[in-house]
Amino acid sequence: MRASLHLGGKRGVELLQAPMLNKGTAFTKAEREALGLRGLLPPRVSTLARQVARVLENFRRQPNDLEKYIFMVSLQDRNEDLFYRVVLEHLEEMMPIIYTPTVGQGCQEYGHIFRRPRGLYVSLEDQGHVKQILQNWPRSDVRIIVVTDGERILGLGDLGANGMGIPVGKLSLYTACAGIHPHLCLPVTLDVGTNNDSLLEDPLYLGLPQRRERGERYDALVREFFGAVQEMFPTALVQLEDFGNTNAFRLLREYRERACTFDDDIQGTASVALAGALSALRLTGGALTDQKILFFGAGEAGIGIGDLVVAALRAEGMSEAEARLRCWFVDSRGLVVKSRPDLAEHKLPYAHEHAPVADLQQAIETLKPTALIGVSGMPRAFTQPVVEALTRLNERPILFALSNPTSKAECTAQEAYSWTDGRAVFASGSPFPPVTLNGQTFVPGQGNNAYIFPGVGLGVLASEATRVTDEMFFVAAKALGESVKEEDLAMGRIYPSLTRVREVSVTIATAVAEVAFARGLTRRARPADVAAHTRAQMYEPEYVTYV
Numbered sequence: 001m002r003a004s005l006h007l008g009g010k011r012g013v014e015l016l017q018a019p020m021l022n023k024g025t026a027f028t029k030a031e032r033e034a035l036g037l038r039g040l041l042p043p044r045v046s047t048l049a050r051q052v053a054r055v056l057e058n059f060r061r062q063p064n065d066l067e068k069y070i071f072m073v074s075l076q077d078r079n080e081d082l083f084y085r086v087v088l089e090h091l092e093e094m095m096p097i098i099y100t101p102t103v104g105q106g107c108q109e110y111g112h113i114f115r116r117p118r119g120l121y122v123s124l125e126d127q128g129h130v131k132q133i134l135q136n137w138p139r140s141d142v143r144i145i146v147v148t149d150g151e152r153i154l155g156l157g158d159l160g161a162n163g164m165g166i167p168v169g170k171l172s173l174y175t176a177c178a179g180i181h182p183h184l185c186l187p188v189t190l191d192v193g194t195n196n197d198s199l200l201e202d203p204l205y206l207g208l209p210q211r212r213e214r215g216e217r218y219d220a221l222v223r224e225f226f227g228a229v230q231e232m233f234p235t236a237l238v239q240l241e242d243f244g245n246t247n248a249f250r251l252l253r254e255y256r257e258r259a260c261t262f263d264d265d266i267q268g269t270a271s272v273a274l275a276g277a278l279s280a281l282r283l284t285g286g287a288l289t290d291q292k293i294l295f296f297g298a299g300e301a302g303i304g305i306g307d308l309v310v311a312a313l314r315a316e317g318m319s320e321a322e323a324r325l326r327c328w329f330v331d332s333r334g335l336v337v338k339s340r341p342d343l344a345e346h347k348l349p350y351a352h353e354h355a356p357v358a359d360l361q362q363a364i365e366t367l368k369p370t371a372l373i374g375v376s377g378m379p380r381a382f383t384q385p386v387v388e389a390l391t392r393l394n395e396r397p398i399l400f401a402l403s404n405p406t407s408k409a410e411c412t413a414q415e416a417y418s419w420t421d422g423r424a425v426f427a428s429g430s431p432f433p434p435v436t437l438n439g440q441t442f443v444p445g446q447g448n449n450a451y452i453f454p455g456v457g458l459g460v461l462a463s464e465a466t467r468v469t470d471e472m473f474f475v476a477a478k479a480l481g482e483s484v485k486e487e488d489l490a491m492g493r494i495y496p497s498l499t500r501v502r503e504v505s506v507t508i509a510t511a512v513a514e515v516a517f518a519r520g521l522t523r524r525a526r527p528a529d530v531a532a533h534t535r536a537q538m539y540e541p542e543y544v545t546y547v
Contacts, residue, residue, distance in 0.1 A: 070113055106165045120188050167241060291327060361383075392419075450501065
């Protein structure tokens with residue numbers, strides 16, 4: 001599906017500067033004559049395939065990943081169809097550049113590599129005028145919004161307005177992985193200041209040069225934003241992205257029943273992790289109800305995964321109390337237990353009766369978990385003694401190092417396989433290369449949220465759902481887990497190849513849409529073939545003929 005494209009009177013240089021209309025050297029001779037392009041382009045007409053080859057040649061000669069990131073951002077600003085064709089045909093090569101881990105460095109240096117604005121910035125200075133800002137957006141058919149306040153960008157912390165790289169990157173994946181037309185997407189940054197001293201001292205920082213706002217003024221801006229979105233873009237899905245723990249849980253709690261919204265760091269991460277766990281059990285044997293999971297990190301990702309695991313266990317017949325006892329958490333102060341004072345509200349449901357335990361290795365030896373999931377943002381926290389302790393307890397230890405970017409991973413794939421003599425069922429948040437050990441090659445799975453949120457978004461769009469529910473992320477996890485083939489498992493990979501991500505997204509979107517129809521979360525009648533209807537919504541990056 002292509003959103004309706006109109007030239008809007010654009011011709012000549014103006015047409016070449018419109019990224020969703022521009023075809024560059026692929027404009028035909030007839031188009032060049034009719035649209036005032038003759039002489040503005042080299043005379044030889046290119047095909048899209050030839051343009052892709054040229055882009056790849058130039059991309060691969062860039063000296064480092066940041067330069068590759070800048071190159072691809074610049075291409076997206078010139079020619080979106082070409083950008084998405086390159087990304088779609090070379091997704092495994094492109095995803096680490098246009099998103100994690102390289103997008104993290106792109107955000108850190110955003111003010112220094114800034115070329116051209118994308119999306120909308122809504123700052124504290126705009127209070128009372130948020131609707132007017134949304135009216136400045138050139139499209140009225142927005143269906144997917146990704147919004148951040150920049151407080152917790154990946155595992156890198158508070159990057160303020162520099163965090164805009166995350167909504168832009170996430171929406172690129174909505175398009176590449178699930179075919180949501182780029183015209184339907186809107187990246188937004190809420191600039192409420194930053195507590196990052198290096199940014200406040202940087203003269204090239206582009207955000208408000210002030211400390212991060214808290215309290216009522218912050219809440220008022222968020223309320224005004226949601227109200228303006230519902231008025232201007234009433235069918236839009238709002239994805240909350242990289243908010244700090246303090247705000248992420250309470251904003252999700254406050255708006256999930258009032259708006260079509262979800263938090264990817266809480267719910268998307270949970271879904272992809274649960275899918276990985278379900279796939280891992282196909283290798284280790286046993287059922288989910290037999291597992292005891294230890295989480296290292298008790299923030300948005302960890303608690304989100306715990307909550308979805310609890311939901312899955314309850315679906316298997318467990319009581320909520322019994323299910324929660326299968327999930328234990330270690331944070332920066334040790335094991336989360338009831339006797340600890342001043343626990344954050346989101347940790348309380350997992351504060352079990354147990355003696356205090358100071359460190360991760362001791363927690364493993366005491367609790368005897370079957371799985372260890374890292375969502376801490378603390379690099380190399382899974383030391384050799386920690387991994388060996390888990391391995392002594394389990395023939396096939398489940399070991400997930402999910403923190404992003406790569407520099408924040410709790411351990412590497414090489415370490416995981418080496419320290420377990422190849423017995424680990426391993427997944428990471430950022431990509432790692434295959435590991436050869438004792439003559440066997442292991443392909444580590446990447447627990448990438450891009451397997452989940454694009455498909456969920458496509459399902460919401462196709463069904464015109466008015467709410468996003470935990471059940472949708474539960475069915476998404478099951479659909480993703482079931483998409484893993486035996487040949488994937490044979491090489492140790494517990495997620496499907498990224499080359500199949502569009503196929504997987506359709507499967508997930510169909511399952512999500514079915515929930516919306518079954519639960520009465522849409523006014524739209526259920527189509528006879530939900531999968532075919534969903535597939536028909538998808539954009540393919542191809543050139544149209546104007547003349």
